Amino acid sequence: MRRGVIFDIDGTLVDTNYLHVTAWWEGFRRQGRDVLMVDIHGAIGRADRDLIDYLLPDVSDEEAQAISDTHAELYKPRIDEVRPVPGAGELLQALSDRGLLVVVATSAPKDEAERLIGITGGQDAVSALVHSGDVDKSKPHPEPVRQALDKSGLPPNNAIMVGDSVWDALAARAAKVGCVALRSGGIDTGSLLEAGAEAVYKDCRDLLYHVDETPIGRLLQD
Structure with missing residues (x-):
């Protein structure tokens, strides 16, 4: 067996969790959304759109994509530092x-x-x-x-x-x-x-x- x-x-x-937190925080901030880092940290582990929907139930598809793109823009260049x-x-x-x-x-x-x-x-x-x-x-x-x-x-x-x-x-x-x-x-x-x-x-x-x-x-x- x-x-x-x-x-x-x-x-x-x-x-990587706190790298994700700061990248998501900036993504929300650029869209004029004030989301506390502690709340973002609690959502880490969910997939991108699921994380965004969990924190912003009223988010539009366009806004969610912009937030996700910013997260990727800030997080991915730092993977080699992990x-x-x-x-x-x-x-x-x-x-x-x-x-x-x-x-x-x-x-x-x-x-x-x-x-x-x-x-x-x-x-x-x-x-x-x-x-x-x-x-x-x-x-x-x-x-x-x-x-x-x-x-x-x-x-x-x-x-x-x-x-x-x-x-x-x-x-x-x-x-x-x-x-x-x-x-x-x-x-x-x-x-x-x-x-x-x-x-x-x-x-x-x-x-x-x-x-x-x-x-x-x-x-x-x-």
Whole structure:
């Protein structure tokens, strides 16, 4: 029976969340929209249009496109400056070495997702990638997690989601997959647990150090 771990990217494997926040903030500002950074931060993890609709329910298609274009204009040139979350590549490789499938499910486009995975140094451990082009809906909808299960052949009871946002935890719960959350994206422990995470760790390095004590450890012991 296949067993594996499904990873989010932004805030989970790479330290990008606050770069996204400032780029989105500027996009809203240029359209005359005053959106607090703390609210933008709470929406990170949703796909572009879903994030905009969540924060601005009255937004027009034209305005949303302008906001999204500004975000891309400001964020994409900085991808090469991005650094991995501590322990990210080591965690991916360690889980693969111990016989688990490592899958990534993200709302990022394919080319961006592959660049970010490469930044971790753990790209050789990743057996499947679900990106924005593979799905119609983003987290917290379960479709990205379900697609990750389908691509990898993992049954829900033999998979664990690792993410940094409440949207990751909610998507995992809706897909009937367990979830371990990380605080590396800036979300507090209480919010992550309330959304459905079974356990919360500081970052990938902390999770790797404690992995046998986590829900992932159950997969390694079966």
